[in-house]
Amino acid sequence: MAGTDMATRILKMYEALIKGKEIQKIPFxxxxxxxxxxxxxxxxxxxxxLSEEYTGKEVxxxxxxxxxxxxxxxxxxxxxxxxxxxxxxxxxxxxxxxxSEFEGFMKSLLSVVDRGRKEYTGDMIHRxxxxxxxxxxxxxxxxxxxxxxxxxxxxxxxxLRVKKSDNNKENFIFFPVAVEYLTSKFYLxxxxxxxxxxxxxxxxxxxxxxxxxxxYEEGIAQKYSYQEGKNLLKNMQEKRRRTNEAH
Numbered sequence: 001m002a003g004t005d006m007a008t009r010i011l012k013m014y015e016a017l018i019k020g021k022e023i024q025k026i027p028f029x030x031x032x033x034x035x036x037x038x039x040x041x042x043x044x045x046x047x048x049x050l051s052e053e054y055t056g057k058e059v060x061x062x063x064x065x066x067x068x069x070x071x072x073x074x075x076x077x078x079x080x081x082x083x084x085x086x087x088x089x090x091x092x093x094x095x096x097x098x099x100s101e102f103e104g105f106m107k108s109l110l111s112v113v114d115r116g117r118k119e120y121t122g123d124m125i126h127r128x129x130x131x132x133x134x135x136x137x138x139x140x141x142x143x144x145x146x147x148x149x150x151x152x153x154x155x156x157x158x159x160l161r162v163k164k165s166d167n168n169k170e171n172f173i174f175f176p177v178a179v180e181y182l183t184s185k186f187y188l189x190x191x192x193x194x195x196x197x198x199x200x201x202x203x204x205x206x207x208x209x210x211x212x213x214x215x216y217e218e219g220i221a222q223k224y225s226y227q228e229g230k231n232l233l234k235n236m237q238e239k240r241r242r243t244n245e246a247h
Contacts, residue, residue, distance in 0.1 A: 004032040010042050017046065017059060020078070020114075022067040043068060081117045081124075084109050088128050094184055095133065101142045102132050144203060145179065148188060151211060152176050155221055159210040162201055169207060175216040177224040179203070182233045189229045191220060198224065198232050 004012075009032050016023055029039050043059060050057050057070050079087075087109060091097060097105065106125045113121045151158055160174040176190040186203045 004034070006042070009034065010045060013042055014046050014049075017068070017070050018057075020070070022062070022065065022069045024067045078114050079109065079112050080114050081121055084113050084121055085124065088125060092128055092132055096141050096186065098140060099132055101140065103129050105142075141203070144206070145186070148176060148179055148203075148209070151209075152178060152221075155215045155218065157212045157214045157216050159212060160201075160206065161208045163205050163207050173212070174199075174209075175220050177221050178226075178229055180226070180229050180233060182230065183237060187229075187233055189224070189232070198228060200229070200232055200236060 012032075013023060013028070025036060025039050029036055034042075047059050050059065059068055060071055061068055088106065091102060091105065106129055110118065110122055110125055150156075156176075158174050158176060160172055162170050162172075164170055173193055174190050175192070176188055178189045180187050180189060180200075187200045188203060188206065189198055189200045191197075192199060
């Protein structure tokens with residue numbers, strides 16, 4: 001049986017390398033019914049092409065993994081060790097998640113990490129999880145965040161229960177339009193019926209909420225802008241800073 005023709009073979013090899021896949025010589029030779037010398041010539045053709053096109057990419061042989069690959073290339077959807085480390089450090093520093101939520105998030109990250117660095121990344125994630133500290137008064141942040149996001153996407157009117165500074169509680173109807181982040185805090189932004197202007201509450205101030213299964217008008221969602229929300233949160237934080245300094 002004749003082996004795969006050269007053009008098809010090289011295209012398959014090139015496509016695999018560009019997508020971040022690793023190519024092992026013996027299995028590739030057996031699959032395409034070619035000799036190791038032919039394989040070496042194919043690899044050199046791809047190396048020459050990449051060099052002549054000034055792509056900045058280079059096919060290298062990994063001695064420990066016994067395969068050919070283009071360093072830095074990954075399967076679509078995979079995260080690099082640098083990307084994962086950045087996410088882990090941010091979540092660990094902010095400590096908005098319960099420990100169980102943090103550990104679950106870490107498992108999800110590990111499932112999409114660059115396969116070539118999975119063992120190293122797993123060790124790093126394990127160390128960070130062991131060191132993770134949580135505020136035991138926290139609510140399940142991811143559930144609250146996810147439920148609010150769904151209400152925002154569906155334009156669901158909610159009945160909000162908020163903790164006040166005097167330890168009292170306040171209940172009211174609310175039209176949620178966004179959840180934004182600023183200076184170590186997440187905020188729910190939205191509007192109250194028959195009241196003017198955007199309102200914001202820190203998620204840690206929200207004791208609970210209930211869906212009313214009624215939708216607010218699309219125009220309410222459209223009038224919100226990220227810049228308006230950002231300015232509101234900055235003004236709120238500045239006001240609180242001045243109040244704290246006065247006391």
